[in-house]
Amino acid sequence: MGLRDILTGRHQVKGPAPDRLFAITTAYVTLQAGHQIDPAGSAAIVFQALATSEFEATIKDMEEVVRATGGENGTTVATQDDDYGYRWMVLRNPEGAPSIEDLAVGINAVSSSIETAGHGERLLCAVFAFADSAERRVYFIYNYKRGYWYPFVPDPSRDKERLTERELQIKAQVGEEMPIEPEIERWFPLWGIPI
Numbered sequence: 001m002g003l004r005d006i007l008t009g010r011h012q013v014k015g016p017a018p019d020r021l022f023a024i025t026t027a028y029v030t031l032q033a034g035h036q037i038d039p040a041g042s043a044a045i046v047f048q049a050l051a052t053s054e055f056e057a058t059i060k061d062m063e064e065v066v067r068a069t070g071g072e073n074g075t076t077v078a079t080q081d082d083d084y085g086y087r088w089m090v091l092r093n094p095e096g097a098p099s100i101e102d103l104a105v106g107i108n109a110v111s112s113s114i115e116t117a118g119h120g121e122r123l124l125c126a127v128f129a130f131a132d133s134a135e136r137r138v139y140f141i142y143n144y145k146r147g148y149w150y151p152f153v154p155d156p157s158r159d160k161e162r163l164t165e166r167e168l169q170i171k172a173q174v175g176e177e178m179p180i181e182p183e184i185e186r187w188f189p190l191w192g193i194p195i
Contacts, residue, residue, distance in 0.1 A: 020147050020179050021108055024128055024140060027177040028100045031130065035173050037138055040129035041098035042090065042195035045107050047114060048122045049087040058117045059089070065113075066091065066106045073102055080194060086124060088194055103128065111144065120144075129195045136163070138170065139193060140178075148181035152189060160191055 031037040049055065059079070066077045066089075074094035081087050091106045093099050107126045114123055123144040130138040132153075139152040151170040155161040167187065171180050181187060 020149075021111070021126060021142055022104055023149065023178040024142070025101050025104050027174045028130075030174060030177055031170075035170075036133035037130050037170070038132075039098035039100050040131050040137070040195070041093035041095070041103075043103040043107055043126065043128045044088045044090045044193070044195050045110050045126050046086050046088050046124040046190075047119075048085060048124065049081065050119060050122060055117070055119060058113055058119070059087075062110045062113045063089065065109060069106070069109075073097075073099060075099075075102055075106060077106070082192060082194075090195055092195075100128065125190070127190065127193060127195065129193070132166075136166075137193075138166075139190070141188075141190060143181065143186070143188075146181060146186065147179065148186075149178045150181040150187040152187065154189070154191070154193075160189075162189055 028039055032039070049059070063077055063079065066075070069075075074097065076092045077089060078092075079087055079089045089110055091103050093102065111123055111126070114120060125144060126142040128140045128142075130140065132138050136153060136156055139154075140149055141152050142149050151167045153163040153166045153170070155163050168184075174180070
């Protein structure tokens with residue numbers, strides 16, 4: 001921060017550290033071994049699509065890169081738009097061979113490409129799917145704007161309800177290994193996750 005910034009009351013805000021996304025690649029070991037929360041073999045990056053040929057070309061190029069690099073290990077990629085105007089790029093590992101590392105590398109490649117093209121503000125989040133010992137879906141959501149993770153556990157027996165107590169329990173289990181969003185009111189639910 002310089003003298004001009006102090007006098008004008010302005011300062012440049014730093015973005016979140018990009019390596020925070022990769023915290024999932026070590027935390028999942030604790031989740032799996034210590035808490036019976038297993039990777040489901042799928043992840044997605046969510047962004048607001050821009051109706052320009054340049055943006056669409058960037059996304060197509062990234063889809064091809066992820067498809068080409070994922071082809072070696074069987075990871076597939078597909079995109080779909082939701083009812084809220086967001087695009088989901090979904091990465092899936094082969095059945096029975098979940099690899100959080102491969103998914104994180106693919107998600108990071110897509111987000112880096114979108115940021116490099118000058119559209120970083122369009123990134124919403126990354127979502128990694130897990131399942132607990134009760135066969136409930138557990139999602140870990142990475143908020144790009146904040147640079148924090150948070151757990152999201154939808155209630156399988158009630159529509160658009162979440163299991164808040166379970167989310168807080170998971171926070172306590174992995175809070176040391178992942179940068180968890182400290183403001184719980186920012187743990188926004190994502191309904192209709194396609195993974």
